[in-house]
Amino acid sequence: MLNLIIKDTFNKELPADSIQENTRRQVTEACFSFVTPKKTSNPKMLHVSDEMAKELGFSAEEIASEAFKNVFTGNEVYPNTYPYAMCYGGHQFGHWAGQLGDGRAINLFEIVYNNKNWALQLKGAGETPYSRTADGLAVLRSSIREYLCSEAMYHLGVPTTRALSLALSGDQVLRDVMYDGNAAYEKGAIVCRTAESFLRFGNYQILAARGDVKTLKTLVDYTIKHHFSNLGNPSKETYVSFFKEVADRSLEMVIHWQRVGFVHGVMNTDNMSILGLTIDYGPYGWLEGYDDGWTPNTTDNTHKRYRYGAQPEIVLWNLYQLANALYPLIEEAEPLEAILEYYQEKFPEVYIQMMREKLGLFSSKETDDKLVSDLEEVLQKTETDMTIFFRLLANVSKKDTVQEAIKKIEKAFYTPSEFVDEIKLAWEKWCQNYLERLQNETTSDKEKKAKMNAVNPKYVLRNYMAQLVIDDADKGNYTLLNELYELLKKPYDEQPKYEKWFAKRPEWARNKVGCSMLSCSS
Template sequence: MKFNIQNTFTKELPADPIQENTRRQVTEACFSYVTPKKTSNPKMIHVSDEMAKSLGLSETAIASEEFKNIFTGNHVYKNTQPYAMCYGGHQFGHWAGQLGDGRAINLFETVYDNKKWALQLKGAGETPYSRTADGLAVLRSSIREYLCSEAMYHLGVPTTRVLSLAFSGDEVLRDVLYDGNAAYEKGAIVCRTSESFLRFGSYQIFPARGDVKTLKTLVDYTIKHHYSHLGEPSKETYVSFFKEVAERSLEMVIHWQRVGFVHGVMNTDNMSILGLTIDYGPYGWLEGYDHGWTPNTTDNTHKRYRYGSQPEMVLWNLYQLANALYPLIEEAEPLEAVLENYQEQFPEKYMQMMREKLGLFSSQELDGTLVSNLEEVLQKIETDMTIFFRLLSSISKDDSIEEAIKKIEKAFYTPSEVVDEIKKSWENWFQSYIDRLQNETVSDEDRKEKMNAINPKYVLRNYMAQLAIDDANKNDFVLLNELYLLLKNPYNEQPKYEKWFAKRPEWARNKVGCSMLSCSS
């Protein structure tokens, strides 16, 4: 097994001079060297065949003992030094100071087929940034990250990815609901992959400490290796850099809204500088369409990161990044212009995305009313978002109102409640929708094909992930592999997997892991 190692991060950025793996404040450094913790009995559970190919790894390589040992932290690849990154961040709107890779250890950077990848283990032991934690991860959160990373990629959402999922062979103590009932769970390790794991908090930490020198070093490095098309570092280049980060972040959150994904923990340390979805914790997909839903128990009171607020939270986080970059630019106006542009662009891009979901390929003045009325009626009765938009493609221009409602009826959790005022609201909306379709020149068949290309049939619902977790805890990985294969083609019909095109079962409504989740992992 051979990697083309090109460790620019550790070669070009300042390292923590202290070599001891002790919890501490790390200053004037972007990372600390740290060795993963050796595990007692590692076992590889699953490997992403696509990601392995993207790294140039053969089937023989991923089946080897060397692969298992490297990607469970038991062996350090030759001529490399693993490290943990230093960063800060705002958590739920409050500055938290130094955070850093508390349970993530970067192994190395490698280049294959002219593309660079950073490989990182999550759950491989403590680092100087672990604070009071142990740096480990458990099977349930690791399976959720493993499946979701690849599911998001195939949905067309910008995301980090994964290479492998493994048992550590060790037991890990966790309090799932933070209610004082800690219990031992199976330990696991995920190898995550990305062009870079830099996040907004990577830049925030330095100006917060008055360290503009290291801030400039890191920003210049980022531009050189990830935004090189912007040119040599200068004040103008820094503004262009911020503008592109904002554009990428907007594109990312529009995709989230499109597929009904809720991140759950949009703190600034969980915002990728490349506009990728990063750090899969208590995430979820909308079951019933609800702008106020959050999957995170920690966020249940204030719902800061609820589905309907995600675009606004991206903007808030961009404000914090602008504040971090200000010492390099020393002018507020160009940064404010970028933020204002985000605010102007979001409604336009959101409307375009919703038009596509509705199969409207021309622009009409009343489309905004059609969309807002739909968002209102969808919340009058519990209606499954994924199923509704997928079934909507079967509506014909010639359908009657009754026929149209019948075609999407499967999306209602309680169809018997579609009566009186609720029924009237749906009838009014479908009348407007079918009238609007008359203005489209696209045939019903072509429209269906285009709608089905952006409205997924299958998403990783929390109850599906939980079923795979339950089986995996019994050393049964059949369902894990089935979901992995299913989610590779989320827009395809896949008749053999039709059972997964279904609403959340009632038993899962309030079950731990199926409705709300904590940050415990």
């Protein structure tokens, strides 16, 4: 038996859907619907995050128990708990989509351990009233990507939801990976995700869009009480402060994305956490070659709305939508507009400071803006691996010549033969300016390297790495799954035994589905 301290608040303090049947429908004047996970035919626990299990208070005996497996695959409902799916709406690719909701996520319960509150949720545990035409299930492929990525992001220092467990359901699930008419059966899987809360911008948007100000106020007051209690009792001033803190957290999150080269791929408002966490790992990816316009999502290939370089402005656009949703409680546009303007003004400041740290510059000079913009331009003249470039740049010394500096970073170039003429001159010019800028720094080369290596990861979860895990797992081999899980716990450390993963994307992965091409079912 599991020994959990249950402290459910969401499904006790907020209005529930009055209809009990699990049928697809519009759910009004409610924040959630009660729903029971689907029992699976032959569940098997593949991996449990030892760190997350410890954080939640699970013992080794509990993790190995049948009860753990059954609860976290949806085959048993923990006593005196009432699973539910959230109701929310959202803008998808810039267009209002109306009601969306937890179509394949079921919230099990909330627990308290070491004075921390955690909501635990199963992804892929069956249909809900919000599943529309889908089956509410998930496949091993996408579940591995979610499981590894959320834990990898946590260790990179990026605000994120986390994962407790990854399990096979024992069932087959039909999926059309690239939406091209080639559907096939895949292994079903379930991930247990955890966070302080899974509330998103869309939870508030759907209520405002329906003119349900009463439920909107109830939800906002609940959110402040449990997740922003430092702001005080509900009032118009508190609601403005709440929006300001959401903006601050969202800005911090996206700055971290840009720092490590992470591209979310589908930044719809229903995928924006109210707590500023990275949420919903679908067609994500890390930059291989530095490309401001890259997006991993094939659905977004034409317009590239959610490309790497646009992510900060998309966060702002999404904040505008949240401001519109909160307006009925504040009834004044000016304070909300002031916060949005603050975000616009603040972003360049925090971005340039983040880039200074990546470059090993710990003082401030007006010319830094140009140094950074010139770098962003030269990085795209020839395909240059972002992660490897910044990691190798830490080895550049103040005393180096331009040619010595280039020698130290050349491993980051995908096609060294292109490093001639205009491209070579551009890199030489930038390196010269960078070396001159380093002369203004008082830190030693050793100290600079240590500080740079603390913000520039050596290892990230490249899509080809995740695909190798998926390919092995499809054959029943989970050794690589555990190897990458361990590797990604210490992304800033050298880890000599894993040096093979400090490498550019192999050529075979350039145009392979799952490596360069991903869909929302990924």
